[in-house]
Amino acid sequence: MSARVIIDSLEFALNGKELRGEVPIGMLDRLSGELFDRGGNLQYSLYGQTDQRQRPQLRLEVRGEVLLQCQRCLGSLPCPIELVTQLLLLDEKTSDVDAGVEDLDAIPVNAELDVWSLVEDEVLLAQQIAPRHMEGQCEAASKLKDDAASPFAALAGLKDKQLN
Numbered sequence: 657m658s659a660r661v662i663i664d665s666l667e668f669a670l671n672g673k674e675l676r677g678e679v680p681i682g683m684l685d686r687l688s689g690e691l692f693d694r695g696g697n698l699q700y701s702l703y704g705q706t707d708q709r710q711r712p713q714l715r716l717e718v719r720g721e722v723l724l725q726c727q728r729c730l731g732s733l734p735c736p737i738e739l740v741t742q743l744l745l746l747d748e749k750t751s752d753v754d755a756g757v758e759d760l761d762a763i764p765v766n767a768e769l770d771v772w773s774l775v776e777d778e779v780l781l782a783q784q785i786a787p788r789h790m791e792g793q794c795e796a797a798s799k800l801k802d803d804a805a806s807p808f809a810a811l812a813g814l815k816d817k818q819l820n
C-alpha cells in the first residue's frame with residue numbers, strides 16, 4: 657500500500673490549490689539513509705500560485721526535525737528543518753526563458769508529481785554536507801583537544817610503536 661501523495665503540478669499551480677500533510681521520515685529512503693534516527697515526521701504545506709508574469713509556481717514549506725549523525729563523534733545531531741522554497745514550473749513556454757537569469761529554483765511540469773519525493777528533495781538540498789556538533793557540544797571535541805594539548809605524548813607513543 658502506498659500512502660504517497662500525487663498531484664498534477666501545473667493544474668495545482670494554476671488553480672491555486674493548497675495541500676498540507678505529514679511525511680513519516682522513515683518513508684523517505686534517500687533522506688533517512690543519512691540520518692542517525694529514522695523516526696518522526698515532517699510537516700509540509702504546498703501552495704499553487706502564479707507570479708506577476710502568470711508563470712505557474714509551487715511554494716513549499718517544510719517543518720520538523722531530523723536527527724543527523726555528527727561526522728566527528730557519530731552521535732545524534734538534532735537539526736530543525738524550517739524551509740520555504742519557491743519552485744517555478746517549467747514547461748515548453750517557460751523552459752529556458754528566465755529561470756537561470758532570475759536565479760529561481762525550477763522543476764519540470766509533472767502531471768504525476770510525488771509530493772513526498774519533492775519534500776525529500778528539498779530537505780536533502782538544504783542539508784549540510786558534513787554535519788557536526790558545534791564546538792563544545794561534540795563528544796569528540798574534548799578528546800581532540802586532549803590530543804592536541806600533548807603533542808609529546810603522541811610523539812612518544814609513535815616512538816614506542818616504531819621500536820616494537
Ligand SMILES: [Zn+2]
Binds near residue numbers: 726729
Ligand atoms: Zn559530535
